[in-house]
Amino acid sequence: MTETAQPVVVGVDGSTSAVAAATWAAGIAARLGAPLHIVYAMPYLGHNFSDAAAAVRAAAIAGQHEAAESILGAAADAVRRAEPGLKVTTSAPSEPADDALHALSARSRLIVLGSQEVSAAAALLVGSLTLKTIGGAACPVVAWRGETTAPTTQPVLVGVDDKSSDAAVGLAFEIAAALKVPLRAVRSWSTRRPPGDVTIPFLVDWDALKAMEWTALTTAVEPWAQRYPDVEVSLFVEPAKPSQALLKHLDDAQLVVVGTRGHGVLTSTLIGSTSLNLLHHSPVPVAVCRPAAD
Known part of the structure; x- marks a missing residue:
């Protein structure tokens, strides 16, 4: 080259x-x-x-x-x-x-x-x-x-979890801007308690937890939305596993973008059940991004 x-x-x-x-x-x-x-x-x-x-x-x-x-x-x-x-x-x-x-x-x-x-x-x-x-x-x-x-006029979909998904969010915005299409950012969260957690369910403020997820999603997306102001952005917080949350929004998307680490779609083993589920069921191309080097 x-x-x-x-x-x-x-x-x-x-x-x-x-x-x-x-x-x-x-x-x-x-x-x-x-x-x-x-x-x-x-x-x-x-x-x-x-x-x-x-x-x-x-x-x-x-x-x-x-x-x-x-x-x-x-x-x-x-x-x-x-x-x-x-x-x-x-x-x-x-x-x-x-x-x-x-x-x-x-x-x-x-x-x-x-x-x-x-x-x-x-x-x-x-x-x-x-x-x-x-x-x-x-x-x-x-x-x-x-x-x-x-490429089509359909939206680009991106999964957002922790800091490791920042590169995925950036790529999704870059491609959406280049294609002149909307972007959908999806964050998943679970109402299941982790093993050993003794929190009494009726004492958990689920609304507050969901609000925290919304804050995390908007915080992850905002810098890129400012960088690409012409991209129309829709945000979604879903009470589901990551792959299920993304698949829910894939019907009319043309591309899904995910990160490689964290509790998101692709784990460090690269063949986790969530990533396999997405690769098996996604009807559209799947872009996988490694976190940016520190």
Whole structure:
């Protein structure tokens, strides 16, 4: 990549979903004023244990390089048809896909990956590259979902929990402003008491607790609303689990943005029940942001 501006990066593997993700990523890049970089990364082929294995591996790599040229060309053609004026570059790194994407993330604005449905049984297989990329990427990662191949006029949805969601809120505002669409910020809270908590339920001021959640939500959103005054913002506090709260507002959203740590949608294990639930059920792309470095 030789572009000075940080590009939107999209990973392709020749699948239909990857080409659709690339086309969607092109629309986002164009509206952000960023170039698009399409990357085909080689699958991991293991270590060489013998001369015969080394020969087989070398032949496989040669075949992959040939396939990469065709796959990248097809994706680039689709992207240029969708966004004719967009600056598009391609590459085929020789390292495994997650390593290549981690390296690219240090100088990228966003990484987009085509993502099929992630069921409980197939989570470790189908979503493995997405989860590995999220785990080590230095920039936000989008798991493309659904059938939309271009930005729409629908709102952007963002989950807000603790300070670790600040990067997610910032990205959601940036994209909403670029797309000229409304933003919905959702914070969840639970009326369940934690284990060992002996608070007598009828002595708890639930209205006061809910008011505290509203304060936390407005405090998190306000600085970004001032930075992007043209973005129309709606706030929601839901008495539900994070994934349930977000899914409730996903019907007409085009993108959901979440953070990676805290009690929000994605836990530090990256394959928690809440994150798996969102990936499995979300009908729209899911953007995951790591907290900004201190």
